[in-house]
Amino acid sequence: MKKYIISLDQGTTSSRAIVFDKNQKIIGLAQHELPQIYPEEGWVEHDPMEIYATQYGVMAEALTKNNISIDEIAAIGITNQRETTILWDKATGKPIYNAIVWQCRRTAEICEQLKKDGWENYIKKATGLLIDAYFSATKVKWILDKVEGARERAKRGEILFGTVDTWLMWKLSQGKIHATDYSNASRTMMFNINTLKWDKKILEALDIPEQMLPEVHPSSYVYGNADILNNAVPIAAVAGDQQASLFGQGCFEKGQAKNTYGTGCFLMMNTGDKPCRSKNSLLTSIAASTQENCVQYVLEGSIFSGGSVVQWLKDELHFFETSAESEKYACQVSDSGGVYVVPAFTGMGAPYWDMYARGCIMGITRGTKNAHIIRAALESIAFQTHDLVECMQKDTKIQLTALNVDGGASGNNFLMQFQSDILQIPVQRPEMKEITSLGIAQLAGLAIGMFKNLEEIRAVQRNITVLNPAMPEETRKKLLHGWEKAVSRSRDWVEH
Numbered sequence: 001m002k003k004y005i006i007s008l009d010q011g012t013t014s015s016r017a018i019v020f021d022k023n024q025k026i027i028g029l030a031q032h033e034l035p036q037i038y039p040e041e042g043w044v045e046h047d048p049m050e051i052y053a054t055q056y057g058v059m060a061e062a063l064t065k066n067n068i069s070i071d072e073i074a075a076i077g078i079t080n081q082r083e084t085t086i087l088w089d090k091a092t093g094k095p096i097y098n099a100i101v102w103q104c105r106r107t108a109e110i111c112e113q114l115k116k117d118g119w120e121n122y123i124k125k126a127t128g129l130l131i132d133a134y135f136s137a138t139k140v141k142w143i144l145d146k147v148e149g150a151r152e153r154a155k156r157g158e159i160l161f162g163t164v165d166t167w168l169m170w171k172l173s174q175g176k177i178h179a180t181d182y183s184n185a186s187r188t189m190m191f192n193i194n195t196l197k198w199d200k201k202i203l204e205a206l207d208i209p210e211q212m213l214p215e216v217h218p219s220s221y222v223y224g225n226a227d228i229l230n231n232a233v234p235i236a237a238v239a240g241d242q243q244a245s246l247f248g249q250g251c252f253e254k255g256q257a258k259n260t261y262g263t264g265c266f267l268m269m270n271t272g273d274k275p276c277r278s279k280n281s282l283l284t285s286i287a288a289s290t291q292e293n294c295v296q297y298v299l300e301g302s303i304f305s306g307g308s309v310v311q312w313l314k315d316e317l318h319f320f321e322t323s324a325e326s327e328k329y330a331c332q333v334s335d336s337g338g339v340y341v342v343p344a345f346t347g348m349g350a351p352y353w354d355m356y357a358r359g360c361i362m363g364i365t366r367g368t369k370n371a372h373i374i375r376a377a378l379e380s381i382a383f384q385t386h387d388l389v390e391c392m393q394k395d396t397k398i399q400l401t402a403l404n405v406d407g408g409a410s411g412n413n414f415l416m417q418f419q420s421d422i423l424q425i426p427v428q429r430p431e432m433k434e435i436t437s438l439g440i441a442q443l444a445g446l447a448i449g450m451f452k453n454l455e456e457i458r459a460v461q462r463n464i465t466v467l468n469p470a471m472p473e474e475t476r477k478k479l480l481h482g483w484e485k486a487v488s489r490s491r492d493w494v495e496h
Helices: 048-065 108-116 120-127 136-146 150-155 164-172 200-206 241-248 308-315 325-330 370-396 413-423 435-448 454-458 473-490
Strands: 004-010 014-020 026-033 073-080 086-089 159-162 179-181 215-217 220-228 231-240 257-261 265-272 283-286 297-303 340-342 360-362 403-406 427-430 464-467
Touching (some): 004 164, 026 048, 048 086, 048 164, 073 164, 073 241, 073 435, 086 150, 086 164, 136 150, 164 179, 164 220, 164 231, 179 231, 220 435, 231 435, 241 257, 241 265, 241 297, 241 435, 257 370, 265 370, 308 325, 325 370, 340 473, 360 473, 370 413, 370 473, 403 413, 413 427, 413 464, 413 473, 435 454
Parallel strands (some): 073 231, 257 403
Antiparallel strands (some): 004 014, 220 231
């Protein structure tokens, strides 16, 4: 009996595999950390072979640990860190360079040149994105520029490009599948979200050969078979992690939004079948889709440093042993004592888009304790989210009545209460922690007919914790004013 779906969730800091049954319940889970490589300041890389090895390893572990046979797996769904860029040799399957991670800022100069050459309006109109080092396009150009002979080989069809989903599918199918979905393609800065095709003008401007790019399909789609221990298992869904999480949260209708608190934070709203063009520096992308040439659009704001600020306090400043302890410390003080942390470690994302901003801790006095800094760091995540919500509401003319939340840091009750206070709306947190993996399992289930339709998916009852705002308006305004001041001090820090 093929009764399970396995979700492969390849994230920035870890690879996970989660097995779901037909009732959308978790049957097994395995996770492995993914080492980060920092060759220079502002540069971030992963080893593509390590991405694949950890992902394959956790898949095998999740099955073995829970005594599940590969014969019982009906389908695989893949959800992934987006924008991260991999180029590899089609014949040998070996990467020609490390994966350049979405956080990496090395292509800032290429971006500046594109702006000088007048590409800003065209790229925004065609791709829904702003010109930034965040996206895949300039990373592809950088690798083709720097690796000897790479561009010529790419023109001959010998080098392939893929985001992490494409790389995993190619490896799992032993080179038979070279594809991606609309949601991942819409984050590359090379895909035209109006025509649903790769944009020839942008490719020409960056000198990127089109033959190296993958085919593009809906998220819920049977891409082909993975070869797992000589068993053919259909890969039946692919979606970028944020779009998978929006789907898992059940945000199928226009105006529904979620925020994922991961390494970064990603606020996303379903805007229906027409792209909403932001006047406030938010991004327009494509939602997880279920039909060919028929998509829903999303408006998205990205915060580069969300949960990673907690990781920094733990790993670099050694303020505590585990990330979960941050909540305990934050509650030891009644407020942050006037301290603000702006975690612009790799610049600032929406709505500032300042590649040259850097992190700062403001308002320190002789009485500042580590608990104040920890609290301020957690508060910074909520402040950044507030900035995005304000922009999103202006762009869409839709007032949020509640915010659906997920991701690791959403388990922090102090942070979620503070988030509700700062936004002045309820925060809704599902008991199911693995919303991104659930979303991709649902999409895979739809593709193979395990689930008939969205109504069947929606019918499953979920336990949800609701946190309601309780902060006096005066306090809220004062805190937000201090945050604005702190952000202004961190802007445009790096000389350029």
